[in-house]
Amino acid sequence: MTQQRTALITGGMGGLGTTIARLLHNEGHTVLVTHTPNHQHVDTWLAQQKSEGYTFTAYATDVADDTLCQAMADKLHADGHHVDILINNAGITRDGTFRKMSKLNWDAVLRTNLDSLYNMTKPLIDSMLERGWGRIVNISSVNASKGQFGQTNYSASKAGIHGFTKSLAQEVARKGITVNTVSPGYLATEMVTSVPENVMEQIVAGIPVGRLGKPEEVAALIAFIVSDAGAFMTGSNVAINGGQHMY
Numbered sequence: 001m002t003q004q005r006t007a008l009i010t011g012g013m014g015g016l017g018t019t020i021a022r023l024l025h026n027e028g029h030t031v032l033v034t035h036t037p038n039h040q041h042v043d044t045w046l047a048q049q050k051s052e053g054y055t056f057t058a059y060a061t062d063v064a065d066d067t068l069c070q071a072m073a074d075k076l077h078a079d080g081h082h083v084d085i086l087i088n089n090a091g092i093t094r095d096g097t098f099r100k101m102s103k104l105n106w107d108a109v110l111r112t113n114l115d116s117l118y119n120m121t122k123p124l125i126d127s128m129l130e131r132g133w134g135r136i137v138n139i140s141s142v143n144a145s146k147g148q149f150g151q152t153n154y155s156a157s158k159a160g161i162h163g164f165t166k167s168l169a170q171e172v173a174r175k176g177i178t179v180n181t182v183s184p185g186y187l188a189t190e191m192v193t194s195v196p197e198n199v200m201e202q203i204v205a206g207i208p209v210g211r212l213g214k215p216e217e218v219a220a221l222i223a224f225i226v227s228d229a230g231a232f233m234t235g236s237n238v239a240i241n242g243g244q245h246m247y
């Protein structure tokens, strides 16, 4: 049986993030989520979750900003929390063909999806090292290895994630901390369903399983990775994409 821990999920109010938060809550863990500063719906989201039996604590931060992440970690520690399980899940898309891509959209995606791994892991890893136990899961994408028309920024950021995972995994393997990448395919979340309909039809046609993935299917995989039973799994990149890209 897995011991109860404290988990922090960045982007925890999003489609995949909420599902991960709920499943880890079901496993008996204390669950903290991050959301963007000035988010309008935090209180209603927390109340909605509570009415369904899920008690979460929410912290504001911009994962693209190292100063804000350090400040958020300081606050969380001052509140008496120690993060054992970090799910680096927050991510954005700014799709467009490379010829049309602005530097602004390049930077926004690289900073939010990739710099965030430094920004969020840095202020939390020392306490995992001190306690000799930790789980870090970095959410990448099928498009990190497959590539995707219109996603040079996103694919570059998501491909960078696994390099980070492999290096950090080696550095902390003897300290009881595992670091893994999970690379989901197209899931039925708002990020994916906002893709133009005709493009979406083509994408689904290319998924052998014949449908979008469910966030619950990815969350179940993560629940294993962060469990005590997952201790021998580190530096891995687990594909979960309905067979869209096999490697």
Ligand code: CAA
Pocket (backbone or CB within 6 Å): 093, 095, 096, 097, 100, 140, 141, 142, 143, 148, 149, 150, 151, 154, 184, 185, 186, 187, 191, 192, 195, 196, 199
């Ligand atoms: N392969 C080759 N050519 C393609 C193509 C493809 N897949 N898709 C479009 N084209 C061609 C068009 O036929 C058109 O050609 P012509 O100019 O010769 O007619 C041209 O490219 C269109 O180019 P534009 O620059 O005008 O592109 P657009 O404005 O029509 O839109 C786009 C481009 C914004 C990238 C749009 O295709 C799109 O939104 N694609 C979806 C990208 C995607 O999959 N995003 C995933 C989001 S979810 C996510 O990221 C989660 C995850 O991890 C999986």
